[in-house]
Amino acid sequence: MSDIPAPIAMLAELTHRCPLSCPYCSNPLEMVRGAQEMPTEIWADVFAQAARLGVLQLHLSGGEPAARRDLPELVADARAAGLYVNLITSGIGLTAARLDALEAAGLDHVQLSLQGVRASTADRIGGYKGGFDRKMDLARLIADRGLALTINAVMHRTNLDDLPRMIEMARDLGARRIEIACVQFYGWALKNRAGLQPSRAQVDQAKAIVAAARADSNGRLVIDFVPPDYYADYPKSCMGGWGSTGLNIAPDGTVLPCHAAQTLEHLEFQNVQQTALADIWYRGAAFNAYRGNAWMPEPCQSCPRKALDHGGCRCQALALTGDAAATDPVCRKSPDRAKVDALLAEGETGTDADWVYRMSPV
Ligand code: SF4
Ligand code: FES
Secondary structure: OOOOOOOOEEEEEOOOOOOOOOOOOOOOOOOOOHHHOOOHHHHHHHHHHHHHHOOOEEEEEOOOHHHOOOHHHHHHHHHHOOOEEEEEEOOOOOOHHHHHHHHHHOOOEEEEEEOOOOHHHHHHHHOOOOHHHHHHHHHHHHHHHOOEEEEEEEEOOOOHHHHHHHHHHHHHOOOOEEEEEEOOOOHHHHHOHHHHOOOHHHHHHHHHHHHHHHHHHOOOOEEEEEOOHHHOOOOOOHHHOOOOOEEEEOOOOEEEOOOOHHHOOOOOOOEOOOOOHHHHHHHOHHHHHOOOOOOOOOOHHHOOOHHHHOOOOHHHHHHHHOOOOOOOOOOOOOOOHHHHHHHHHOOOOOOHHHOOOOOOOO
16 A cells, blocks of 8 residues: 555546536446436545545536536535535536535536537537537636636647637636646547548648647646647556546446446446445555556566556547556557557548537436
8 A cells, every 4th residue: 555646636526417418428428327427425435535635636526516406515515525526517507606605615626618619510510509608608607717727628639720719719718737638549439430530631730730739828728738639659647547647426326436437347346335445446446457567468577668558548448448457549559559640541532520428317
């Protein structure tokens, strides 16, 4: 236990219910229904356990966390536990009055997702008419209150060409940071990969736009950019390494090493309603399955980059090779890299007319 670091961040998926139906939804294929969600007092205990374990930052997420009527109480409970509280929201369901209640409860930071830079595109991507205008109203309410704001921009083939305007909008809305995340392909997004995968030209152009915007902004707007990793030579350091910096709690209390971990069906995930969070983190079989380096196959085992990327993403390895312990096939050294190249070679085979939208559980 002593050589296992404490987690820094915890993502609490308060609910999987959501008014939007994005075609790249990152919630698991099997979603938790409203009746199975943990009540306020159990979440409060989980927050207190997390703080004792060493967690500093709490990300309240979903689905749409504003679908929980007790959201202000949950924020107050988390603050009482000593956690920095960030709300990740689509903005739908948040009014001026609710924002006031959240501010009074001690909310530290809001991350507002934008699906596009104009109503026609954004509402089509999110599958929610009127959503864009409501997000713009909410962003103004957040700015009026002086709450720290980050814009979450999920980009893909349909909206990547609007990146310059997206960065301008983040500035205009008073955001301190923009997280530009190209869709990563697990779970539901895999169903729509052919219609979401940007072209190499789009990705190269996006990189140049981000570099120019960073130089131009002089630190006033922090720009994070996650490119689509199929085009990369080496994989991302997913979760900073399995079981090393963060953990996720599903709405029913299932504790997961990452948001897509339930695709690893050979692992058994424990529930915080039955087992203490510290036991799950330090001693849980799922958390120890891919911790450290011992599990790694070659070429990772003898690769100097293993300390940087931890062999890449376990969920992507499983999705593309059928083996969660394989080297992430995005890696140029992986014996399975040809699988990623074949997906890229398929090119633009789908359109947004083919998208399968995500439907919310009740
Ligand atoms: Fe990372 Fe493994 Fe590739 Fe080395 S071989 S770069 S450790 S994924
Ligand atoms: Fe699960 Fe990368 S998303 S390890």
